Every structure is written in structure tokens, then in C-alpha cells.
Amino acid sequence: MNAVAEGEADAPSKPVILHLVGGDFALGGLMSFVRDITREPLPGFDQFVWKYRKYPRENSAIVSLGWSKNAERSIPGDVMGAVLDVIPLYFWLRKRRVMIFHAHSRLGLLLSAIVGLVRSIPVISTVHAQRRHTGMYRVLWRLTGATVVFNSRATCLHYGYAPDAAHILTPTIRWPGPPQAGGGRFVVSSHIVRLKNIHLIVTAFLEMAQDGQSLHIYGFSPDVPEPDYQEEIARLAKPHPNIRLHQWNPQWADSLCEDDIFVHAAEGEAFGIVMLEAYSRGCRMVVPMGTFLEDLPCAGVFRSPPDSSDLAKTMAEAFAFPTSVNLWQQRQPMASQFSINDTRQAHIEIYKAKIHEN
Secondary structure, eight states, X not given: OHHHHTTOSOOOSSOEEEEEOOSSOOOSHHHHHHHHHHSSOBTTBEEEEEEETTSOOOSTTEEEEESOOOOSSOHHHHHHHHHHHHHHHHHHHTTOOEEEEEEOSHHHHHHHHHHTTTSOOOEEEEEOSOOSOHHHHHHHXXXXXXXXXXXXXXXXXXXXXXXXXXXXXXXXXXXXXXXXXXXXXXXEEOOXXXXXXXXXXXHHHHHHOOTTOOEEEEEEOSSOSOHHHHHXXXXXXXXXXXXXXXXXXXXXXXXXXXXXXXXXXXXXOSOOHHHHHHHHTTOEEEEOSSOGGGGSOOTXXXXXXXXXXXXXXXXXXXXXXXXXXOHXXXXXXXXXXXXXXXXXXXXXXXXXXXXXXO
């Protein structure tokens, strides 16, 4: 199957969806979402995922041929990355009946726009975050004729689209059973990069922490895009034995207990898969303002601006929320809203409509 993924075999009989991601990052919600929708065969389509040439082939869907190692770091970097990737992508396309580009990153959207200058391929753009320069994205969507899919109502509004007339598909998870008893920790799970504001959470915790309280941060990795920031967080935490740093583990949420408090402070992130994972396990939560959680039952969910003093007060408020309230039970009706089967079917309908449109 890897030969098929690299374009060395005959063209498949089914139309191909090529998920344009790029770069070498393997962690985070974006790749979690792409893995979910490509994990199993999609009826009527073959799916592949465009990544950096040294990215490990997790499965036969991965096309590790790109020349750009980085994605989503900066606009100039993504422009250069798209230019680097266009030649290997062009040669891969020569042996493929690609019907749709599904862009999940800024690099992927730019790459689809460049390829569109010489070959007409329909584009779908899934928007995973609230970025600045919204006008640039709207220009690229018009230029490529993209069908735009937003990950939340808040993200849709951020880019100036009307939710009632837009495609909104949230990422999905497999809803867990009841959490194990106990806990009481403050827990962070995140890519360790500056826009996630881990430093603010550490500072806030130290400001409000009482005897016996602990902060656990999941997400450390030997291969990170911002090693200096990871080292900064390690230095902040080192003098404090009640702050514990953990390597990234895709199953991190399995360790959550019913009395744990999840803390998130990322900017421009209306939907984070880690927020949904913590929500589904009935945790008390401290999250930014303007996330998808505002459209759900929000008992036990506390909002805070990205300021360490405000975070400290909100974390203390969340800790004081009574643990006798069964938040997992209250949130159970939301499970169907995040069904992978429903999301996969919605993608099939969008793909079919896009093909017929062209």
C-alpha cells in the first residue's frame, strides 16, 4: 500500500481526496482530526494525506513527499513551503485521478492555489483556528473557489461568514464512559508553543495554589517547533515540585479523573480537541472566551481572558465548584453531536456536492 501512497502504482478506480496538511508536525488537534476522518475507508473515495518527505508513514494514506518541513509557523514560511511542495505534488498528481484538494492548513490552502494556476482541482478548506489576516483567507477561498468548512460557530463568525449559511463541522471523539473517581489536579494538555500561553497558566497556578494542589502539563516532546519556549516552561516549573511535566501521550485524557480541573488558555482557538476530551470526561474547566463550549451546557465551565491574574481567580473559582455535581452525566446528551460517523457522512455529502458543482 505504501507504493500506492507514493504514486508508483496504477491510478485507483475511485476518485481521490488529497488532504493537504504538509509539514512534519504529528501532534495537536489538526492531525488528530485528519487521522479520525481518514482512519477507515470512506465509501466511494480513496483518501491520502500530504506531509513532509521525512514524516513517518503511520498508515497507507500518508503521502510523505513534501519538501517543506514546517507549516503554520508564519505566512512567509507557508508561502515558501507551498512553493517547495508544488513540484513533488505536481509529479504525484500525474498518476492520480485527484478529484478534490481538502486543505487543512494555510500551507495546504496556498499549495492548492498555486496548483490551481495550471490544473483545475476543486478545493475544500477546513478552518481549524481563528487566524489574523482574515481578508487574506477570504481572497484565497475566492481564488480557489473553495467550499469552506468551519470547526465551530465562533470560527465561522470570526471570518465574517453567516453560520446559518455555512458548513460547520466540529472535530469528533469517541465519547468515553464514566471517569474514574478522585483526582483534584489542575491539568493542561497542549502543543508547547507560545500561542498556547502555557506560561500564563503556570504563573496563575503559582499565584493561587494552596497546599496539596498540583499542576500537570502534558505535551512535552523532543521534537517541537519552539524548543526555546518548551525550555522556558521547564525553567518556570523546575523549582516547584507540585508542577509536573509529562511527555505528550495521545491517550492523555485516559488519566483524567472526575475531580480534575482542565485548564486551557490558547488564543484564537475556538475549538480545541483537548477541550472536548476534557469536557466529555466531566471535568471542571477553565477555558478562553469565545469557544465552542459556549454553545453547550456549560455547568462547571469557567471562562477567562488570557491574563495570569484573571486566570488565577478563575482557576480558584473552578476549584471551589462542588465536586458532587455529576458533570459527566449532565454532558452525556452531547455525545451524538460529536459522532465520527455523522461527520464522515457529512464529508461525503460535501465531497459529492463539490464534484457535481464542477
